[in-house]
Amino acid sequence: MKSIYFTPGPSQLYPTVPNYFQKGLKGDIGSLSHRSSQFQEIYQSLTQGLQKLLNIPSDYHVFIVGSGTEAMERAVQNCVEKYSFHFINGSFSKRFYTTAQELGKKPASYEVPFGESFQFQEVVIPKQTELICFTHNETSTGVMIPVKEISAVAKKYPDMLIAVDIVSSAPYVDLAYQLLDVVFFSVQKGFGAPAGLGIMIVSPRAMKKAEKLVKKGISTGSYHGFLSLLKFATKFQTPETPPVLEMYVLDKVIEDMLETGIKKIRKETEEKAKLLYSFLDGSDFFAALVKEPPYRSQTVIVADVTKAKGDVGKILADKGLIVGSGYGETKKTHIRIANFPAHSIGDIKKLIRELKKI
Amino acid sequence: MKSIYFTPGPSQLYPTVPNYFQKGLKGDIGSLSHRSSQFQEIYQSLTQGLQKLLNIPSDYHVFIVGSGTEAMERAVQNCVEKYSFHFINGSFSKRFYTTAQELGKKPASYEVPFGESFQFQEVVIPKQTELICFTHNETSTGVMIPVKEISAVAKKYPDMLIAVDIVSSAPYVDLAYQLLDVVFFSVQKGFGAPAGLGIMIVSPRAMKKAEKLVKKGISTGSYHGFLSLLKFATKFQTPETPPVLEMYVLDKVIEDMLETGIKKIRKETEEKAKLLYSFLDGSDFFAALVKEPPYRSQTVIVADVTKAKGDVGKILADKGLIVGSGYGETKKTHIRIANFPAHSIGDIKKLIRELKKI
16 A cells, blocks of 8 residues: 655655656756856756746745755845844744854744744834744644735735745745845755755845845855855856756656646645645544634644544554654644645545544 | 776766665665664664674764764864864865854864875874874865874873874775774765765764763853764664665665675776776876876776876766766866776776776
8 A cells, every 4th residue: 555645845756756866867967067158057947947837036036045944044144244034933933033043143933832823013123133034834833924914914025025934834835036135945845855965946036135145244154145046147157066957857746736726736735735624624533733713724724633542643654644743842632634745636635534433 | 788887986886785675665764764673673783783884993983974074073163172173185085074164163284295195204283182183085186095104103192082083085995993083984985875875983982072072161062962872772762753764775885895894805906906007107108197006096086087098087977977077177088987896896897998098
């Protein structure tokens, strides 16, 4: 029996991924020089495909890094001399804040209990803030910030840069990129590829900030500083040898998604999320952790399982359905269900059928 | 016709690699959580296999990063408050030096013309030096530093930490690890895997230095600071989601190499290198760039092709033999030939046959 992975990342592979690996290996992509024209074609196609899929302005840059976690580090190093500001409501938004601390910056934050969203009207962001950091979809708790709230904050503070972690909501999330400066994700979630590749989408405004920091003698990192990344990206190269085969596979997945159409992917994501939340709301044994519908994640659905009998994760695993455990302290009291493009409506219905039996 | 890649990295894949990818994908390794026990087993096996293969002391740590270039950054961040010292004789040793500059340190160096080795007796390393940086095998020029010279410097300066880049000489190089503190490589060269994974081997002494820096309030990076890497590595985990599938494949390649035996791999490498250098030394049209045998790289052989007629790289490529062009400014005047475990004696003989025809 082939298992279905509903884990929130690494997750179920996009159905065409194993085939693209095989094709890539056959075509010697694993031996391909990152200074060859064939590599430049892959990077260029990936950049343009992503710009089309996510509706990214053409003057924004697509940089290649190792992970979403690395992207947090590079965003802070390149956009913050001293002051970042963080909306914290879970482990990953907290990680973004901690990253700024570890890099010797002086981050401020607005923190609410894990699992809740923010009262955006209440927040006053300090004047000196250089970068406002959002975690669009808290993978640890399943809270998703409405895009219009992010856009409203960006408009209210037009002189500050905006970073948005969309690690577990891309490609579903439909952002107004022209208001944003550093947006990043990793490929092992919504894109259904094996882990090992992070993507950063960077605005011209963020590039200017990185230049300003370098001119002031502030280190923005070395090979993955924005200036170094851009110097190479303008010729569709990378400073170091990147995961070439992974980039090839991601490019192909993006092509597939363009063929399906992003509208359809988004609509199906919402339909599948609706099925899951309807089940949870009607169940006596399971409950959605996030109560208010506008803040419910469409891509990572977190359920309280304390009323259910037995080890829910194990019972499902025995049926070939692998869900994520709760994050950190909630390991045993929550389950997390990924709802990514690789998960079909049939997969979700099958999962709900098995949950009903518990 | 299937090509053979003699490029100095990415290079020819180790023959079993495509099969391990297929096996890994079939076994859902691409969906595997990096917090699962199955992942811990992979990382543990990889660590122990590498310790055995390279004869690394058991109290040294094996950390997972994204590339050799990243390893340079992390070595400097975690072992240097102000002063590193660099032996520079090519583009990659220069890159190590530049990394320290970009991170705001005050590196010093002993620089000789590209393509030459060092007069180690002449060098006086400044007292305040915290980290001495070697590039064991200059991939840009094919100069290899004799291991005994590195060991001698390490013994002469016992209070300084020693970093050794073995990016293009692992697993061939046989180091005295107990004298060294940060040794690193990437997998797309001697291990014959696709790019996207770097390995750092770190001594307890280097860990103490990183601790000291953190206590002094100096940033050692964030998620990939040595303290963060160790916190996770002690339970065979990583701070971020690493390239799990790549790690699985690397672990399998190491198992294969253990079965072949490192002695045999080293002996065959030297035999193949001897064939190439003998040909170059006897040729009227080609010449080894490095004249002195003790400094000739056994793994990346660089040849001057200015006397040969036509575009040597292209002529060979038409025969399915892909060699590397010269690095940087020597793009057209040199070719670089990788001699890794993935290259059989038959492959090397075939290449020499075609070179003879030119």
